[in-house]
Structure formats: C-alpha cells, structure tokens
Amino acid sequence: MEERHKNIKPIYDLVVKKVFCNEAVALQFVQDIFELPAKSAKLIGGDKIFLANSNVEDDFNIAVDILVELDNHAQVIIEVQLAKQAFFTNRIWAYLCKQVNDNIERLKQNENERHAIYKKLPPVYVAAIVDRNYFEGEEAISTFLIKEETSNTELKMYVDNDIKEMPLLKIVFLELKKYKPELKESYNKVRWLEFFGNKQYTNEPGEVIDQADDLLNVRNWTKEEKDMYDERTRQLDHQWATYAYAREEGIEYGMAQGIEQGREEGRAEGIEYGMEQAVITLMKNGHISPEVAAEQLKVNIENLDKYL
Incomplete structure (x- = not known):
C-alpha cells in the first residue's frame, strides 16, 4: 500500500511530539484509544520536539515521550518505540510508576491531609505505539486492564469528585506492523494505525486527523x-x-x-x-x-x- 507521506515518518519521536502538541489531536487520540469521556486535554510533558522532558540523570532517563492530562485529572503517557526492546514492558511499567510517584509527591506539597492525597490521586494510563510486534496473534490493538481472576470484574477507582468510576490501570499497545485494511476494530481506532503507519486511509478519517496530517507537512515547519x-x-x-x-x-x-x-x-x-x-x-x-x-x-x- 502506498505511503501517504513520502518524505516524513509519522512514527519518529520528534514527529509524534509535534503532532501531540496539538491538544485537539491529543484529546481525540485519548478518546478513541482509551474510550475515556474526556472533554479536554492538556499537554504537560513532551511539549518540545527537540528536548526530552526529564529531570533525572542522563544514565537513567525514564522521561516519557508525551504526557497528557485530561479535564477529569486522569493522565495518559504516550510512548513510541521503533526498534523492539527485550524489556520494553518493564520500561513502560517504570514510566507509569514514576508518574504515579511524581503525582503523590506533588499532592504532598499541596495537601495537608493524607486522605486528600488519595482522593485526588489520578489514574495513569499508557499508550505504546510500536513499529515492531510484541505479542502473538493478529490483533493490532491490545488493551490490558486489571481484572479479578475468576469473575472478570474490572478494578476501578474514583477520581476526586467525579461520580463515574475509571479503570485503575489501562495499557494499550498499537502494533503498526499488524495493520490490515480489513481490521474489525472500530475505525476510530484503526485510523490511528493508518496515521502512524503512514498508510492510506480506508475511510474518511475526520477533521481532527486531517489537522494531524497537516502537521506532517514539512513546508509548514520551522527551520x-x-x-x-x-x-x-x-x-x-x-x-x-x-x-x-x-x-x-x-x-x-x-x-x-x-x-x-x-x-x-x-x-x-x-x-x-x-x-x-x-x-x-x-x-x-x-x-x-x-x-x-x-x-x-x-x-x-x-x-x-x-x-x-
């Protein structure tokens, strides 16, 4: 299948950062992939395409590619991986745990009561966009949750004063190499495989995806x-x-x-x-x-x- 863009790779980390600097694009991605009822998204990490968002030592850099915060305070880490890594899942877990710990430390500075810290602690989710396959099977999009072993009941949590429970944990892998035009997933999700995989769209991708595609036009980039x-x-x-x-x-x-x-x-x-x-x-x-x-x-x- 012919590539949409000849001179740009949407999966390169620098390009992904530029795409998600558009908060409308980041919000649409989160809504589609995680099926979360968010109304707005704010980029709070990875907002420079040329600088890593990190305050840790260079030899142990676990800075995330993109960090998005939703209007309900939930946070989404978006991580991109070109080459397959033997311990990539471990690395994702490290990113997630560090972000949870950072949130706890931030709340400790702003809250006097310990109970308030737990009440306001947001869930953290991860989206991994990978250019190499990690799992067996043909599913291009794999979603991992925490569920009870026998009853399959999902573990959820409340976020601050929101009356709706949210998943305690959600990790989604988008394996671009498994893309096929005939995938049975919702097209709202498939279009992101097509976008990052540089494939031709099999349906109308929508206004926000068109905006994201415009961001790949190198003629509009700064020097x-x-x-x-x-x-x-x-x-x-x-x-x-x-x-x-x-x-x-x-x-x-x-x-x-x-x-x-x-x-x-x-x-x-x-x-x-x-x-x-x-x-x-x-x-x-x-x-x-x-x-x-x-x-x-x-x-x-x-x-x-x-x-x-």
Missing part, C-alpha cells in the same frame, strides 16, 4: 524543526546501515572461519561467532542499545558481560 528532523533521520539511517554492514561482515567472517575448519559444524560456529562480535561492536560504539544487543544474542541483558 529548527526541519534541522532536528533531518539530524534524527541521519542518525537512524546511520544506525541501521551500520548494523546491516556489521551483520554482513560477521556472516562473511563466520563463513571464512567455517571453511578454514573444513567442517559443517565449524562453519555454523564461525557464523555465530562473527554475528556475536558484530552485535557487541555495535553496542560498544553506541549504535544499538544493550536491550537490542541482548535480543539479537538471545540472552538476558544481565548475561551480556560474558561477551564483553
């Missing part, structure tokens, strides 16, 4: 935004090109080692050794993360030391 996007694109292209080159080098090296040994098992071992060295070199040079390296080597991240 700073264009320069940042070009730099980010060069970085990603270099990273994947380096990985592809190293992979080929590793295979060639492994084949040479195997041929020299003159045994089929030696050839297999040589290829494996060459691949291992290529992955470790990429990680040492900062081209891939330890999580990606662990996944390629099929080991837990804690066991990477034996390759160093």
Whole structure:
C-alpha cells in the first residue's frame, strides 16, 4: 500500500511530539484509544520536539515521550518505540510508576491531609505505539486492564469528585506492523494505525486527523524543526546501515572461519561467532542499545558481560 507521506515518518519521536502538541489531536487520540469521556486535554510533558522532558540523570532517563492530562485529572503517557526492546514492558511499567510517584509527591506539597492525597490521586494510563510486534496473534490493538481472576470484574477507582468510576490501570499497545485494511476494530481506532503507519486511509478519517496530517507537512515547519528532523533521520539511517554492514561482515567472517575448519559444524560456529562480535561492536560504539544487543544474542541483558 502506498505511503501517504513520502518524505516524513509519522512514527519518529520528534514527529509524534509535534503532532501531540496539538491538544485537539491529543484529546481525540485519548478518546478513541482509551474510550475515556474526556472533554479536554492538556499537554504537560513532551511539549518540545527537540528536548526530552526529564529531570533525572542522563544514565537513567525514564522521561516519557508525551504526557497528557485530561479535564477529569486522569493522565495518559504516550510512548513510541521503533526498534523492539527485550524489556520494553518493564520500561513502560517504570514510566507509569514514576508518574504515579511524581503525582503523590506533588499532592504532598499541596495537601495537608493524607486522605486528600488519595482522593485526588489520578489514574495513569499508557499508550505504546510500536513499529515492531510484541505479542502473538493478529490483533493490532491490545488493551490490558486489571481484572479479578475468576469473575472478570474490572478494578476501578474514583477520581476526586467525579461520580463515574475509571479503570485503575489501562495499557494499550498499537502494533503498526499488524495493520490490515480489513481490521474489525472500530475505525476510530484503526485510523490511528493508518496515521502512524503512514498508510492510506480506508475511510474518511475526520477533521481532527486531517489537522494531524497537516502537521506532517514539512513546508509548514520551522527551520529548527526541519534541522532536528533531518539530524534524527541521519542518525537512524546511520544506525541501521551500520548494523546491516556489521551483520554482513560477521556472516562473511563466520563463513571464512567455517571453511578454514573444513567442517559443517565449524562453519555454523564461525557464523555465530562473527554475528556475536558484530552485535557487541555495535553496542560498544553506541549504535544499538544493550536491550537490542541482548535480543539479537538471545540472552538476558544481565548475561551480556560474558561477551564483553
């Protein structure tokens, strides 16, 4: 299927930040994906396309891509992931827990009574837009809730003085690679797969999605935004090109080692050794993360030391 935009990737983190800086777009996304009765949304984190929203150390940066607050005080983290990470679910949990803790600390500063802190503590939800598949099955949109094991009763909470209960936890994965035009999900949700997956729309996407598409028009960007996007694109292209080159080098090296040994098992071992060295070199040079390296080597991240 032909891409809607030839010169822009909607899934790049810089672009996603720019899209959700439009609060009407952020609100529509939250309403569609989480089915929450929100009337307004305010961006309270990730409002710069060129700066990470973080106040923690660089070596342990768990700053979220986008943080949206709804008029009922509920908060939604929107996280984007291009490459598959072995511990991405753990990372999402860290983001969510940190945000809950930040909310508690903020309320402690403003509330004198402990009871008021719990009363005003908002729920935090997560949307993960991923360009690699994480789950088995063909469902492109997966929603996770907390439910009672036998009765399937969902755990909910009240938000301040709102009379309507809200889910205590909600995590939604949008797996873009699983998109098919014939998906049976509500089109209000499917259109976001089409938007971020750069697919042609199979129905009228609606006015807000049209606004979001307009934000992808590079001609309307500032020079700073264009320069940042070009730099980010060069970085990603270099990273994947380096990985592809190293992979080929590793295979060639492994084949040479195997041929020299003159045994089929030696050839297999040589290829494996060459691949291992290529992955470790990429990680040492900062081209891939330890999580990606662990996944390629099929080991837990804690066991990477034996390759160093």
